[in-house]
Amino acid sequence: MLAGGGAIAAYQAYSTPYAEVVSATPITEKEPIYGDVVASNAITEMRTGERQVCTEREVEKRRAERFGDKDGMVVGAVVGGLLGNQVGKGDGRKLATVAGAVGGAYAGREIDRRHQGGQKYTEVEQVCETVTEPREEIVGYDVTYRSEGELGSMRVDRKPGAQVLLGERDRIVGYDVTWRYEGQTGQLVMDEDPGDRLPVADGVIAVAGKDTPPKG
Structure with a gap:
C-alpha cells in the first residue's frame, strides 16, 4: 500500500497542471458566400420607349x-x-x-x-x-446555382458570371480566452477553441508555442 501510495503521489507531483478556461468568446469577421452558377435565364418585358x-x-x-x-x-x-x-x-x-x-x-x-x-x-x-415604339427589354435573370452541394435559385438584376453572390456569413478567426489558475485570472487570444482547460508548464500557460504568464 505504501508503495502504491508513493506511486500515486509521484504521479500527481509530475502530472501536467492545467488552468481552467472561464470563457472563450469567438472572434469573427464577415466573408462573402458564393454559389456556382448552373443556369441563367433572361426575364423580358415589353415596354414603350422613345428614340430619335x-x-x-x-x-x-x-x-x-x-x-x-x-x-x-x-x-x-x-x-x-x-x-x-x-x-x-x-x-x-x-x-x-x-x-x-x-x-x-x-x-x-x-x-x-x-x-x-x-x-x-x-x-x-x-x-x-x-419616335415612340414598343420594345422588349431584359429586366433581370433567373439563376440556378449550387452551393455546398445543394441547388438553389434566385433572381438578379444583371447577367451573372461563373458565380453569384448569395450573402455574407461570420467566419471565426480566433478566440478571446479568459482563464483561471491558482486564484489568478488572465486573458489571451487563441486561433482554436481551447476547450475546458489549458496546460501550464513551469508556472506559465503554454499555448501554441507561446507561454503566457498566469498573471491577472
Missing part, C-alpha cells in the same frame, strides 16, 4: 431679294414723285408730285410683296423626329 430618328432631305429655297418692302416703297415714291412733278404748274404741280409719290410708294410696296423672289436652289438638311 434623323433623315436627310432636299429643301427648295430662294435666294434673298435685293430690295425689301421698305426699299420698294422708297424707290416707288421717288419715281412717282418725279413723274408727278412733270404734270401741271404751280400748286397743281405740287399736288401732282405728292400724289405721284404716294401712289409710287404704294405701287412699289405691292410689287415687292407680290414678287416671287430670286433664283431657286436646293439644300440638304437633316430633319430629326422622336
